[in-house]
Amino acid sequence: MQEDQRVFDVAIVGGGIGGTMLGTVLARHGVRVLLLEGSGHPRFAIGESTVPETTFGLRVLARRYDVPEIEHLATNAALRRHVSSNCGVKRNFGFVYHREGEPTRPDECTQYPTWGPPLGPDSHYFRQDVDAYMFHVAVSYGVTAYTHTMVDDVKFEEDGATLVTRDRGSFRASYVVDAGGMRAMLPERLGLRQEPPYRTRSRTIFTHMVGVRPFDAVSPPREQHRMPSPFSQGTLHHMFQGGWLWVIPFDNQSTSTSELCSVGLNLDLDRYPRPDDVSAEEEFWRHVRRFPSVARQFERARAVRPYVSTDRTQFASQKVVGDRWCLLPHASDFIDPLFSSGLAVTVMALNALGHRLIDAVRQDDFDTARFAYLDHWTKRMFRFYDDLVSCSYIAFDDFDLWNAWNRVWTLTTLYGTNAQNQAAVTYEKTHDPACFDILEMPPYRGLRGMDNPWVERMFDQSRDAVLAYRAGELTKEKTIARIYEVLGESGLVPSVWGTLDPGNRCPSGVFTLWPLMKILLWGKYRSPRHVRGSYFTGGARLVGKEAVQAYTSELRAGSSLVHQTVRDMWLNWNRDWARRPAPRK
Template identity: 90%
Template sequence: MQEDQRVFDVAIVGGGIGGTMLGAVLARHGVRVLLLEGSGHPRFAIGESTVPETTFGLRVLARRYDVPEIEHLATHGALRRHVSSNCGVKRNFSFVYHREGEPTRPDECTQYPTWGPPLGPDSHYFRQDVDAHMFHVAVSYGVTAHTHTLVDDVKFEEDGATLVTRDRGSFRASYVVDAGGMRAVLPERLGLRQEPPYRTRSRTIFTHMVDVRPFDRVAPPRAEHGMPSPFSQGTLHHMFKGGWFWVIPFDNHSTSTSELCSVGVNLDLDQYPRPDDVPAEEEFWRHVRRFPSVARQFERARSVRPYVSTDRTQFASQKVVGDRWCLLPHASDFIDPLFSSGLAVTVMALNALGHRLIEAVRRNDFDTARFAYLDHWTKRMFRFYDDLVSCSYVSFDDFELWNAWNRVWTITTLYGTNAQNQAAVAFDRTGDPAGFDALELPPYRGLQGVDNPWVERLFDQARDAVLAYRAGESTKERTVARIYELLRESELCPSVWGTLDPQDRCPAGVFTLWPLMRILLWGKFRSPRHVRGSYFTGGGRMVGKEAVQAYTGAVRAGGSQVHQTVRDMWVNWNGDWTRRAEPRK
């Protein structure tokens, strides 16, 4: 290997979705990128469910850095057309409450929609396809990638770092990004791991299965439960005291080519300590059999992978950035799969890290202060999600408590998603990527609206109410009443939603075009002053334009398929291959 093939501006350790997206972004802007992956592609990975902030964050990332392939991951339609038909659609978050030994009750479920076309819906990533695709995209942009390459050591000097691999010798880089996971190289090498400072204490058992029945065939009829979207076309959460199951189907739409469903159970460690002598598969099924409706959904299911059982899921690092190095979020800390926050935090970090690294390479200035923003906001988001998840586990004590606490999350999600949309609208108007800088200014920093003082106050006070209940300082009834009082006083709840009505268990309704326009109109003309002007300032034009583009694109794609089929019946020669892009320089 020539010497110039061993010296790079940035080395990324880990070839999953985060590392490959970052590699593509940097290489697109002339950065010499080395990517080292310990295994190969395709490979199994979890972190399969996107959320609206992931969807909008991917759009921002793609447009800000001019890597359109990233936007193919943003909506299910684009993902299906450009990446893989093995991925599932996610039209909702569904939460169904269970009591041991009883069928689920029709009035004990909640639902929150994802955005409809053209801005959605969200997706269930079949990660081995998605990660492999992004790996290939990164290489096509000029990333030098080596798979099956383990990094044994990273040695930092004043002007960069030397990465020592097991089988490929050493490489030099000016900066190192660790895109690994819990067993990432840099946290171990630099002694960064610490006891997780989080309230959440949970563990997980998971696998992939076939023949998992759609829950709509098991649940009470729609006329009784009243949810507007099929349970089977979303990420389904079966909640019970001290834990929850996830059900993430990849086979839940008419054009899917998958037979698989991702399933797992998450358990509060204090209520369900990990047994020493019970195999993971046996323990999983013990919990399934406790709940008749869950057992019916899984009665024909069979695993296609070994069951994985973890110790405590949470891990943490002392810091995210240092002298010539950075950890992506999934290498730094982890809370819990509830609310599918992992990819959203990763995309937030990539948006903030990309332009900093590009500028650092151009100036040859990798001063740690340049990356301090990333350290602060990544850690802040982990603290937020710890509060959100730990209070959710508390709320699993009783459906009424969950029904109240869940509404706080729907409001933070609304404002977090709209912050991303504000940046996208500004870019749509001007075409200037500098508009995305607003995402690093108040009140748009971070996710879930945490930088907005009114959203932050609502969340913090509702969290304190739940923690008081956990400590035995408040009753369930007082806690529920307090949460609704805080929601009402915040004035953050759109009047077109049913957030303040406990009987409305899908208070946001659906996010198809007309309900979406109603929210935008409320925000622009009827929302309180602390909302108006910062949120919902536009988007109707962009939504309309993209709706037309989505419709015409679907029509063209369908027409093209018909044309090709008829043509191929009569003619052998064609020019389809000419549509393949030339190699990037």
């Protein structure tokens, strides 16, 4: 290999979805990128469920950096057409509460639907296909990529770094990005790992299965639970005191070619310490059998890969950026799979890191101060998710408490998603990528609306009430009353939502075209002053335009799913889950 083929502007260690998207963005703008992946593709990975902020962030990333292939990951229709038919659809976040030894009660569930077409729905990524797709996209844009290449050491000098690999010799780069996840190389090499400073203390057992029944086939009928979307058409969370179980089906749409379902049991580490004398498989099934409705869903299920059991799920690093290096979020810290935060924080970081690295290469200036924004907001979002998740584990004590706390999360989701939509609306008018700069200005920085003082105050006061409950300072009833009081005083709740009605267990309603238009119109014309003008400005026109584009796109592709696209624009309920082909024996 010639010497100039060993010298790069940026080296990325880790070829998963985050590393390959970053490499593609940089290469698209003339940066010489080296990507080193220790294993190969396809390969197993979790982090399979998107959320609205992830998919909106992917749209921003694709348009800001002119990489349309990234936008194929942003809606389920594009994903299944361009990437993989092994991916599932996510039309909702479903939460079902369980008591040991009892069938689930019809009125103890909540739901938050994701956005319908054209801006949604969200997806269940079959990561081995999605990651392989992005790896090949990166290579097609000019990234120099090597798989099965372990990096044994990185030596930093004043003008760059030398990466020493096990089998391919050494490479030089001006800057190094570690996208290696929990076992990332740089945190170990630089001594960055620290005891997680987080309140959340949980552990996980996970695998992939076949034969997991749609929960709609075993749950109380819709007439009793009154949720607007089928549970099996989304990410299902089975909640119980001290834990929860995810069910992420990849076979839940009519065109799916997969029979797999991702499942994971998450347990409060203090309430359920990891046993020394029980296998991961045995412990998993012990908990499944505690809850009759869960047991019915899993009565035909079997694992198709080994169970993985973790110690404490949380990990942390002292900082995210340093002299000539940076950690992507999933290499820096992690909280918990609840609320699918990993991909959302990663996409936020990629949007902020991309233009900084492009400018740094062009100006040959990699001063650490240039990347301080990334360090601050990545760490701040991990602190936020720690608060959100730890209070959720507390709220799992009682359904009514969860029903109240859940509304805090749904409200932050609305404002976080709409912040990115504001940038997209402006871009549609101007087609100037500079309009995305507002995402790094108040009140749009970070995720979940946390840069907005009104949203932050609402969240902090609700969190403090839950923590007071845990400390024994407030009764459950007073905690619930306090959360509703805070929500009402915030002025953030759309008048078209049922957030302040405890009996409405899907308080956001649905995000099909007409309800979505009503939210946008409320925000533009009827919301309080601290909302109006900062959010919901002009989004109705964008939604209408993209609805037409989604319909015509299906027609041009000769898709047999045109009717389904139109249906999903207007209706949230379907019986696609009941029309799935029977599994092969």
